[in-house]
Amino acid sequence: xxxxxxxxxxxxxxxxxxxxxxxxxxxxxxxxxxxxxxxxxxxxxxxxxxxxxxxxxxxxxxxxxxxxxxxxxxxxxxxxxxxxxxxxxxxxxxxxxxxxxxxxxxxxxxxxxxxxxxxxxxxxxxxxxxxxxxxxxxxxxxxxxxxxxxxxxxxxxxxxxxxxxxxxxxxxxxxxxx
Numbered sequence: 394x395x396x397x398x399x400x401x402x403x404x405x406x407x408x409x410x411x412x413x414x415x416x417x418x419x420x421x422x423x424x425x426x427x428x429x430x431x432x433x434x435x436x437x438x439x440x441x442x443x444x445x446x447x448x449x450x451x452x453x454x455x456x457x458x459x460x461x462x463x464x465x466x467x468x469x470x471x472x473x474x475x476x477x478x479x480x481x482x483x484x485x486x487x488x489x490x491x492x493x494x495x496x497x498x499x500x501x502x503x504x505x506x507x508x509x510x511x512x513x514x515x516x517x518x519x520x521x522x523x524x525x526x527x528x529x530x531x532x533x534x535x536x537x538x539x540x541x542x543x544x545x546x547x548x549x550x551x552x553x554x555x556x557x558x559x560x561x562x563x564x565x566x567x568x569x570x571x
Contacts, residue, residue, distance in 0.1 A: 461485045 443449065461482045467473065473481075 459489075 448454070465481065465485065467478070472478070
């Protein structure tokens with residue numbers, strides 16, 4: 394990697410060294426510049442929210458997607474009056490729709506706050522505690538496994554080879570007597 398002079402053309406006292414693919418602040422190739430601009434577009438905090446498709450990953454397709462027909466059904470031969478059936482359908486649908494809107498208006502923001510805090514704590518613990526503990530454990534267990542392997546090869550391998558040689562001279566024959 395090569396570095397620029399002490400004073401860069403932009404007037405900074407020190408410019409970051411330029412690597413072949415560029416540095417993260419000023420990429421010198423088109424592919425890296427495109428990747429950085431693409432990352433900026435997909436930033437979690439600045440992305441556009443879709444007001445039409447509010448379940449793009451289909452999390453609730455099987456759970457809460459309940460229509461009138463999924464809850465109330467009249468079998469053949471047992472039908473109420475058509476007007477009652479239509480009124481029941483409208484009452485169910487409108488009640489479910491507006492009561493959900495009322496509950497989400499009252500509890501939506503507090504629940505979003507609670508879930509945001511919960512997932513922030515979960516992410517923090519995963520990043521700063523769980524993964525480092527697992528990595529530390531893997532490093533330590535690798536060292537222990539090497540010592541264990543050396544002990545096995547030093548003590549057990551000769552013992553088992555000797556026992557194998559002792560039993561290798563035993564010959565067994567099977568005869569079938571009638």
